[in-house]
Amino acid sequence: MKAASAGGKRLLKALRREPVDQVPVWLMRQAGRYLPEYRKVRAEAGSFLDLCYTPDFAEEVTLQPIRRYGFDASILFSDILVVPDALGQPVAFKEGEGPVLEPIRNAGELAKLKSVEGLRDRLAPVYETVRRLRRSLPAETTLIGFAGAPWTVATYMVGGRGSPDQAAAKAWVYTAPDEFQKLIDLLVAATIEHLSAQIEAGAEVVQIFDTWAGSLPELSFRRFAMTPMAEIRTALKQRYPAVPVIGFPRGAGPMTAAYLDATGIDGLSLDTAMSPGWARDRLQGTTCLQGNLDPLLLVAGGSEMQRQVRHILDTLGHGPFIFNLGHGIVPQTPPDHVAELVELVREWRP
């Protein structure tokens, strides 16, 4: 292994499998309700979608955790459901309820959605936020764009809201898979378009969140999680070969190995239940891993958090690796614990 070169962004180096001087670190949902300065902007902005669609607000909340903690990456503040919103299925965020949409459950309702062509116009404020962030972020901070994976976005489009078992979307998958495939195909195209626009506006990495991948049995996982991800990755690599793609097939367990083989992604985010040792042995040889501290350990802080952070670093830190959580940060997280976590990662040496 050659010595770490002085220049270049740490997170990009890890994703290119180059040596780094320290393990890069950022946290999923690092801009969010646990920060008082976020809650202030959120109250000012009106609705959650107004916050996403107003570059002044979205830029500000994206920058807040960078100012506080100096993370190696900044992830655009937005939501995976701006895609259905832009496709003509309006999304509302109700306090304490999460997102609510008028469900789409058959080919007729699907046909009423708008085509992908107008998506860039409708989401122009999001790309404007990306452009501004690229200018305002510190030179060492990598800007990550993101989207939801087609399956996960579809669970909300079909269910009309979050659900513990994704029953509505599965009802469609299991009774008319070829019809459901049309929704997935639309979302593959929309996701490619949305991520392309983010990259052209300045995103240096993109991450695709498949939060509900682990609810699918193997055959459905292959068709509706793995194959769409491979299609998105291939399309993006043709257009932007230098931009790394990170996947997050949450809950996919041992199927994660097949997912990695089929998609060839540069980075793979691990959920909390994933064994770091298994991931190192089976996955780290071909991709940069990312993860996987339990967000509730960050809430607890203290010696147990320290012990488990070190376990992750000792197992995966020799790289390529990006320290992160196994799922998004939760609102009750004390901001001081985040500072302590960043310190722990910064201090660790192989």
Added chain:
Amino acid sequence: MKAASAGGKRLLKALRREPVDQVPVWLMRQAGRYLPEYRKVRAEAGSFLDLCYTPDFAEEVTLQPIRRYGFDASILFSDILVVPDALGQPVAFKEGEGPVLEPIRNAGELAKLKSVEGLRDRLAPVYETVRRLRRSLPAETTLIGFAGAPWTVATYMVGGRGSPDQAAAKAWVYTAPDEFQKLIDLLVAATIEHLSAQIEAGAEVVQIFDTWAGSLPELSFRRFAMTPMAEIRTALKQRYPAVPVIGFPRGAGPMTAAYLDATGIDGLSLDTAMSPGWARDRLQGTTCLQGNLDPLLLVAGGSEMQRQVRHILDTLGHGPFIFNLGHGIVPQTPPDHVAELVELVREWRP
């Protein structure tokens, strides 16, 4: 492989890794709300716990799915929360809300629980149901007793109800693990006692459900899911060496391999997200697998269900294997689909 012998119960043979003439089949929560005859008894019984604690009712609902479908196994109708109920933490089941308990969140509250000694007296009606079932079940049907795993039962005892992230129990695990260990130790002892009493009353197999195992990161999983299960299995094997023990570490992903190695259990139940191919290659050489059809495929029925049932059978059916779901049957399941599923499994040949 020697030829299948004519006599003996199919499910027990599979668990002993002996050849069988057909793949045995039963379904988690096979006695339940999807059956009109169950709903009738449920309405008569009063509360859900009255149903569990009244042998006349509990025996009847346990037998209902056996009469309809002729499953290879009958699982005692009961609930994992009878254990805290017997330890002096009363459980109420509220309609549409699930179980509700007065939470236990520290050593002081823990000290108020009763000891394990009186558990058999307090749960006497449950064991009476087991005794009756052993007499009333058909000769070819195996009677399965069960309990919740300590970690999963603890999530309800500490949280006071079900939660999507087990935050309350994790708060204790992560801030005072040695204190939380005392709750786990109590539950290990109570689980051994509860399963011993079921075995002595006539249960031929026991299954231990760790529904929330997959929410724990590796270090916590080893300490609070794997080690307790190894302790329970060892104690039961010392007392009842011929009684097979099945574990169900739901959501444990690749950690399932370590779990199997550490516990040496006879059977391992697979959740829906578990890859049948990986399970065959990594686990089936040392244990009898069980699973793992998505309960929502059973709701859908039809050609997609058939295709996925065959995928599971073709991958795992050469045994040792027990066909089952990846999680409990859901109330909206059409009873006809269950009949079709049993037919599919019965028809399958290696």
